[in-house]
Amino acid sequence: MQLLLEAGLPPGVINLLSGPAAELSHAALTHPDLAGVHFTGSTGVFQGMWRHIANHLPSYRTYPRIVGETGGKDFIVAHASADP
Secondary structure, three states, X not given: OHHHHXXXXXXXXXXXXXXXXXXXXXXXXXXXXXXXXXXXOOHHHHHHHHHHHHHXXXXXXXXXXXXXXXXXXXXXXXXXXXXX
């Protein structure tokens, strides 16, 4: 995230949350301002998120955009100087 900010991306355009998955998911996916989710992980978890979002559609201000990568296809780029 720091790299994105240093590259000039304004704060708040992309948000990264880390912590207990169930607690974060519940808080984020039930919030009326949910606008979108880009998920990378297991198919089962993504399908559960999709169901949860679909069940809460009437409570959202807009229809959230949902993107899921469930087959390990997302690219991860790390500079050679990064501390793994």
